[in-house]
Amino acid sequence: MRLVTFDDGKGARLGALTASGIRDLGPRTMMDAIADTSGLLAACEKASVVTEAKLLAPLPRTPKNIFCVGKNYHEHAKEFAGSGFDGGAKDVVPPFPVVFSKPHTSVIAHGEPILSALDPTGGLDYEGELAVVIGVGGRGIRKADALSHVFGYTIVNDVTARHLQKRHSQWILGKGLDSFCPMGPAILTADAVPDPAELTLTTWVNGQRRQHAPVRDLIFDIPTLIEAISAGITLEPGDVIATGTPAGVGIGFDPPVFLQPGDVVRIEVPGIGVLENPVA
Incomplete structure (x- = not known):
């Protein structure tokens, strides 16, 4: 459903x-x-x-901050490392999941505007992502059991102010601004997704395809992410984990191509639907 x-x-x-x-x-x-x-x-x-x-938004107010995973597709990890925005990280491909969070106040629905004025530095970027919604909570969840804790899947746009992300080193001020987490349009329940690795994600900006990748290209797959996060943090029903973005974000261009007012970002995962938001 x-x-x-x-x-x-x-x-x-x-x-x-x-x-x-x-x-x-x-x-x-x-x-x-x-x-x-x-x-x-x-x-x-x-x-x-x-x-x-x-x-x-399917979950207008999540139980706590949205868990997000950085640099979780090989090609995106490479483009981010070469962009100058990676803050001097030594590893192109991280040895362990890179996890940060976005506050629930950043969540907006399909069709609602991304507020570019909240980024005074002019470095607004998009990141289309598959997100996991937890159904059965727990701590210390093993990889082998992880998918049984999933309620369903949705789409998230991990909107990012790149200059703020770089300036503050920790990413929450570059990624957690109001309207910087479009989510939706629906949650596809887990019973309709036998293997989430078979899903694909595509992002368009103003009709131009920018990102396209199968979820199986994740560096750390969904069971690994659930195991890593729940090792010491109790996951609760309704928690959301955004699993990372593929290559093709704005900073991957030379020079970078940042979002401008009037742009439209469209993200599709077949089965879940289309998440589309204008930039205001």
Whole structure:
């Protein structure tokens, strides 16, 4: 199922995105669905189709900061190392996962604007990413068990102010600004994804394809990321892990090609859908 959070004028509600439109699953939230998936399919079959509604981020407020992974595709690790924005890191390909976070206040929905004015340095960049939504929490989760803890998958744009990222060394001030985490349009439940490595991700800017890669190209795969993060941090239902971006970001060009007001970033993962946001 493709689950969404929407507002039809009556407040945020849970829905299922189908070929006929959004089916209203009632006054429950995505967190309710994560806590108890029983009856969702039956409810979807009986639910009415909403004619007018605004899609919200699937998880408008995550339980805690969004976990993000840097330099997790080989070709992107190379382009980042050669960009001058890597802060002098010694390893082109990291020996262990590089994990940072974005606050929940950075989350926006499909269609909402990325606020370029919040980056006064003019180094706005995009990073299309597959994101994992945790369903069953835990600490010390083993790789072999990791996928059984996944509720589903969504898309995240890890928007980055490159000059701020470099200036502050730690990345949260370059990546955690308001509107810098577009998320959506839906969460594709894990039962519809037998092997997430078979998914592909593509990013376009103003209709030009910039990124395209299979998820199997990850340096550290999803079970490895879940094991590494949960080794000492308890993962909770609704936690989101953005798994990293492929090559083709703006700083990979010579000279870099940064986002400008009026640009449109479109990210697609077949099965999940399209996440598209204008730059304001």
